[in-house]
Amino acid sequence: MSTLPQERRVVTAIPGPKSQELQSRRTASVAAGVGSVMPVFAARADGGIVEDVDGNRFIDFGSGIAVTTVGASAEAVVRRASAQLADFTHTCFMVTPYEGYVEVAEQLAELTPGDHAKKSALFNSGAEAVENAVKIARAYTKRTAVVVFDHGYHGRTNLTMALTSKNMPYKQGFGPFAPEVYRVPVAYGYRWPTGAENAGAEASAQAIEQINKQIGAENVAAIIIEPVLGEGGFIEPAKGFLPAIRQFASDNGIVFVADEIQSGFCRTGQWFACEDEGIVPDLITTAKGIAGGLPLSAVTGRAEIMDAAHSGGLGGTYGGNPVACAGALGAIETMRELDLNAKAKRIEEVMKPRLTAMQEKYDIIGDVRGRGAMIAVELVKSGTKEPNPEATAQIAKACHAEGVLVLTTGTYGNVVRFLPPLVIGEELLTDGLEVLEAAFAAL
Structure with missing residues (x-):
């Protein structure tokens, strides 16, 4: 039961005076390279609401970038993490192990796709998980090349910047990057030259041809893909694409890695988005929604x-921190008890028809896509498919001013994405959509 009133409330200008005061302190002491979507400072968050220091309450359509799936202060997460805090905060699993780490690994083995024997290694961030998946794949295959896809995002470390396809803001000025990384086409249906219906077959054929000709399948350690591409614009690869790439990996002894950092843990209405087309990855990387807001990530696989x-090749001082592991067990308990997969599907049932109706009304909405509570609209210039990042920024700003926290994304900066907590109430969803529609009408 939420302690924070679940209603939107705007009582000051955005940002309010206390946020402005904190912003001036931040400017003096925090590096300029660390950006923020909104210049408001959070004081409390629960359910579908974030309350700032000035008492404004925002409908949360961001979940801290798909992290607070179970809410920002879920009872089971708080209870388990608090109990662990009282026992010990850290011993380092590589020094003296503890049960929570093992229990998280057992849960991951049970929840991830496939009935083969599985093991896990725990880390702190999504980028760390992806980087370690590459290390594991290279150790297993004794190969070096890694294949990734157009519009993919995998992190901000040196190796994961190399894997990421978008230059600004992730890569600009930070090179040189790690070698032996190769990028191939993805089936972006809305922008596929011969139409979405051909994208799956044509993009997979192109990708496989490029791998064979430019790299040599026998040199590829891993193929890494997000089953729904997050920062690239919530792109669902056209049907048939993922199964074809998966089959190619199997046929050539390549480790197939599903990067489920943004799409995992009930976000798309299934435990993991790759289940939609029956994909069983060799390795799966998870983070974000795994631990109710505490820093934890994992590589799970065969x-x-x-x-x-x-032995000793994987690890890190904080990897699988005991408090974060306790939070993860609380988050998974909440997902099971509240059937958050069903809640994600219900969010889609509420949002998709409203967004599709807006698309019919406003011709700057080129595409409505996504699954579960991972939904997006792509904005274009009227009568074209030319990306419209200016309108996207205006829509986000208008929503923020009215107390709705939305995020933008996409390779072209022209996608408004919706990642509400799966515990959000339907009245908040509806209210947020009405604010969004008003923003389109005003534009």
Whole structure:
């Protein structure tokens, strides 16, 4: 039961005076390279609401970028993490292990796709998980090349910047990047030259041809893909694309890695988005929604692949922190008890028809897409498919001013994405959509 009133409330200009005061302190002490979507400072968050220091309450359509799936202060997460805090905060699993880490690994083995024997290694961030998946795949295959896809995003470390396709703001000025990374086409239906209906078959054929000709399948350690591409614009690869790439990986001894950092843990209405087309990855990377807001990530996969790295080759001081593991067990408990997969599907049932109706009314909405509570609209210039990042920024700003926290995304900066907590009330969803529609009408 939420302690924070679940209603939108705007009582000051956005940002309010206390946020402005904090902003001036921030400017003096925080590096300029760390950006923020909104210049308001959070004081409390729960359910579908974020309250700022000035008492404004925002409908949360961002979940801290798909993290607070179970809400920002879920009872089971708070209870378990608090109990762990009282026992110990850290011993380092590589020094003296503890049960929570093992229990998270057991849960991941049970929840992730496939009935093969699985093992996990725990880390702190999504980028760390992806980087370690590459290490594991290279150790297992004794190969070096890594294949990624147009519009993909995998993190901000040196290797994961190389894997990421978008230059600004993620890569600009930060090179040189790690070698042996190769990028191939993805089936972006809305923008596929011969139409969405051909994208799956044509893009997979192009990708496979490029791998064979430019790299050589026998040199590829891993193929890494987000089953729904997050920062690229919530792109669902056209049907048939993922199964074709998966089959190619299997046929050529390549480790297939599903990057489920943004799409995992009930976000799309299934435990993991790759389940939609029956994909069973060799390795799966998770973070974000895994621990109710505490920093935790994981690589889970086939036992024989996970065991390929030598003892001591995987780890990190904080990896699988005991408090974060307790939070993860609380988050998974909440997902099961509240059937958050069903709640994600219900969010789609509420949002998709409203957004599709807006698309019919406003011709700057080129595409409505996504699954579950991972939904987006792509904005274009009227009568074209030319990206419209200016309108996207205006829509977001108008929503923020009225107390709705929305995020933008996309390779072209022209996608408004919706990632509400799965515990959000339907009246908040509806209210937020009305604010969004008013923003389109005003534009």
